[in-house]
Amino acid sequence: MGADISMAKIPQATVGKPSGLVARTGHILDGLIRWSTELTAAALVVAEVVLLFANVLYRYALHDPLIWGDELASLLFIWLAMLGAVIALRRGEHMRLTTFIARLTPSRRAFVDTFGAVIVVAFILLLLSPAWEYVSEEWAITSAALEISNGYRVAALAVGLSLMLAISVARLMEQARPRHFLLSVVVVGTIAAALTSGKTLMTSLGNWNLVIFFLVAVVFMIVIGVPIMVAFGLSTVAYLSTVTVTPMLIVVGRIDEGMSSIILLAIPLFVFLGALIEAMGMASAMIRFLASLIGHFRGGLSYVLIGAIYLVSGISGSKAADMAAVAPALFPEMKKRGEDEDELVAMLSASGAMSETIPPSLVLITIGSVTGVSISALFTGGFMPAVVGAIAMIAVIWLKNRKKDLKVVDRATPSAVGKAFLVALPALALPFVIRAAVVEGVATATEVASVGVAYTFVVGLLFYRCFDWKRLYPIIVSTASLSGAILIIIGCATAMAWALTQSGFSRQLTALMATAPGGVMGFLVISAVAFVVLGSFLEGIPAIVLFGPLLFPVARSLGINDVHYAMVAIFAMGLGLFAPPFGVGFYAACAIAKVDPDGAMKRVWPYLGALAVALLVLVAVPWVSTGFLPAA
Template identity: 85%
Template sequence: MSTDVPMMNIPAAAESKPLGPVAKVGHFLDACIRWSTELCAAVLVVAEVALLFANVFYRYALHDPLIWGDELATLLFIWLAMLGAVIALRRNEHMRLTTFIAHLSPSRRALVDTFGAVVVIAFMLALLSPAWDYVSEQWPITSAALSISDGYRVAALAVGLTLMLAISVARLMEQARPLHFLASFVVVGGIAAALMAFKVQITALGNWNLLIFFVGAVVFMIVIGIPIMVAFGLSTVAYLGTVTFTPMLIVMGRIDEGMSSLILLAIPLFVFLGALIEAMGMARAMIRFLASMIGHLRGGLSYVLVGAIYLVSGISGSKAADMAAVAPALFPEMKKRGEDENELVAMLSASGAMSETIPPSLVLITIGSVTGVSISALFTGGFMPAVVGAIAMIAVIWMKNRKREVKGVERAKPRDVIKAFFIALPALALPVVIRAAVVEGVATATEVASVGVIYTFVVGLLFYRSFDWKRLYPIIVSTASLSGAILIIIGCATAMAWALTQSGFSQQLTTLMAHAPGGATGFLIISSAAFVVLGSFLEGIPAIVLFGPLLFPVARSLGVNDVHYAMVAIFAMGLGLFAPPFGVGFYAACAVAKVNPDGAMKRVWPYLGALAVALSVLVAVPWVSTGFLS
């Protein structure tokens, strides 16, 4: 989702005016929250890396496992997630769709942004009291190893919601026009009053009321740029509060359940790892090696682009990190060779879609967490689907460059290729180290990221020596922000999926999909099309958290292998994520390359068409996903 557009925009002229008394209070409050949350989150990221690596070291090297290690990691993790969500809200980095509101005039955009901020406040207010009640509810429960109250852990939810409420209020005080605020308050209050007034009638609609809350309301909020976590969470709260007697305390329990799975701790650690790979110079070393081997061929650097995305994706787990690492290293030289910048962005975008299944993809980790599929099996099954996608990409590149003349490009001498290989070898070894640590039982799928972080630090500092220590703190804070934005979506989507299950919708969906024409093949085709659409609007993680628990049981009942279905779903969502006009990954690629989307949009379709063919192969040939499973 786009994160480069502020939640509330104001004209530049207004920004230069002296702040009024109310705006000054809001600015001061915002600054206090910024410094306190960013520093605490940075400390937590470092603490989690150290703790998980200590778990591995004590268990594998000293044969004396830290019994309390996982409990402490879980406690710190929920605090990291919520503080990260606070930072993401303050920095306007929550996942949200800005495709439509970006075209509004400044005055209309200001009104929509103010309305969005009021909606965020309404969501926080709805859960604030239940969140603190949830702390009281959990306080008598003590942990087994640490023997401390669980209230210390779940207090993170209450504190995080309180701080997000404070940030939203501060932003309104700083930037909102009084008339816009009044209009937004009246509309939001009017909607709430209407839901209460027509509660009986809405309840009488049966499951048709799901269209009001989980289609109409969610789509409306996403379209006007409200963060996805609020769209999911507020629609769930509104549904349960209107048509059921479910206490909001249960909603907090489901959010806690969604965010507290220890396997999800791999998300911030792999995000951190991805940023370190680029900062340490390891990504550049790998790209130089690939360029020395095949850069002299027709379209040679295009092949390098595909290969580089494949290699980097296998380490970083973050698509934004992948593109940011590869584009600056390759694009200048490709432009010198006459490549059109729109073609470059088209290839970059399609390569991002191709590599979604490569471990340790954050989507793989998430899908394993919410569906119970083995993370190790998903990591093993993810390589070959991406190979099929890469072959499809290479076929298009070959077709486009088969008659192209190559001038002024010399083939690298063998000794230069060998030199580049040895320079890149420590970086190329990282995916091997990560996979070996999991397969050999040295580390779990959660802990292995800490091994990767330590390895990257050591190798980067000893071999590449290009790291600027001034970048470390911003990298850590950005890690917390992105992780918080992802994890709170998972929490809200878990609550939403629970509400859909309680309504009976999941059973209806199961029955409908189980009787799809064509049996298992028909089900896979329908799922592929659905996930392409969902991926373009929601990104992979929100979509899979919401629909994974509903659709994976159907797939199992039809005899579809879990890993096969996961690869089809993830590849399809990647295709939707990077497909214009709605795929937000496409616009992220344009932003990385600083290219206008209009020109690139015309060039991306041949590559996406090739990936659609690759998706068909994944659907038809289960071996691609399951052939290497033991």
């Protein structure tokens, strides 16, 4: 959202489910994989939090760093990522576009779901043998600190793919009609045979292969609801197998490289932190304070919504967590005051776009990982772009409410405001604790979320005392699922970006973008438009992993500050992510608020228009992104 917004639940086919031995066998297999993966992944999430917090404690407080800490964290991390991807596949939570297939009849939807599942199986089968070969290749390499074989770490890829294959087969056994399954296998097999037999012809097409594999094939798979990670991965494998002689072992290595960056370990920790602040009651405390402060003005709770999203984004890093924390706390009271639910969802959706740059956004962490930009600088530069977006949205709210009759709302007394502030103060302090820990060198950008988790547990249990311990295990499993779905996309997108680079596309793109009309400003405007479009289809994290390594060098060659370009790209992707009819973030907001998207779609455009103006301000005024960076 960050990346996680497009984590739409994948409805399983309900038409013509097979019964009998095949279905029961699939159900048993599914259950075995569920408990083994979920329990293990939950233990890994807890282990990572404890290990990273111990790293901070030993290094900063005891001045005795754990020299093996990062290495063990990296080993556990790849296992967490792959088991999380398995859980996401079993729960139907991988990122995918459902806009088009949702409009199909149940019977056609059942076939498309089966066809998509067969495509997933084909992708896994193509990588499974190379993944185990990769384990064998890495077995001879010994880690520096732990002095164990690197094969133990990369075995996660092979085991994860094997479990994903088992899950896919179990799901087909449970739910697919035999006729749909056979037809899907025939179609996929025919395409594979055509590519295999037509290698000479395909090679002669030159750059048209890039259009066929990385545009037509990817768009087709995304449109029919195939998970984005499979769309990226299968198109890459098909391209390299058909047009080049590149061994698939290299693809597995690139996926490993993309998923294994220690910086990305911040993703599951911040996802976990985002869920905790809602469960601990900290988000509600902040919202109550803002409501007591400005809730009596015309459109007051609308301003509270913007402020709450801004504050919560600064803690959770997850757009889904932001909206899920704010909407239930604010929407009932806003409806009592006569607000239309479609208007509420429009504001909620647009505020998600507005807050994409607020640290510790998962997209900020990812962009730092794949482009080499300082995450500390990105965290510093991310606040003001969101302020510009918030001001733009506030202007729209003021215009809409300036003549509205205000229902009688009692203004909170100064003592009530003060009391609400004191109650919210421990929660309000969390974003500053996180930022201070990074800036002051107490913790790295990877470790800081563990500090936030520890702070949240202490404050939540001592001050707010509303945590239901029964929620902890589901939160941890959901953290693993969401993190795995995000990280495997990063791995597959890394392999796809490598294939594009090897094809020469990156050099051609660099030359084309460098000569864009209008110089620096023309390049920034074209980039902004491109990332809006990419955000609509791919979501922020896949888009930035795929195109960040290609476009950031061009921006640097034109003298554009890395942080400035990053903020333009992230803000633009957020705008696309929450813009209907394709932006999956918009539909996530509708799902959280339980509102029909058709009505909200008509109300969201004024807010998105205001954010488009804010984006132009970011493009034209670099100071908004770089003004608070320390002097070089």
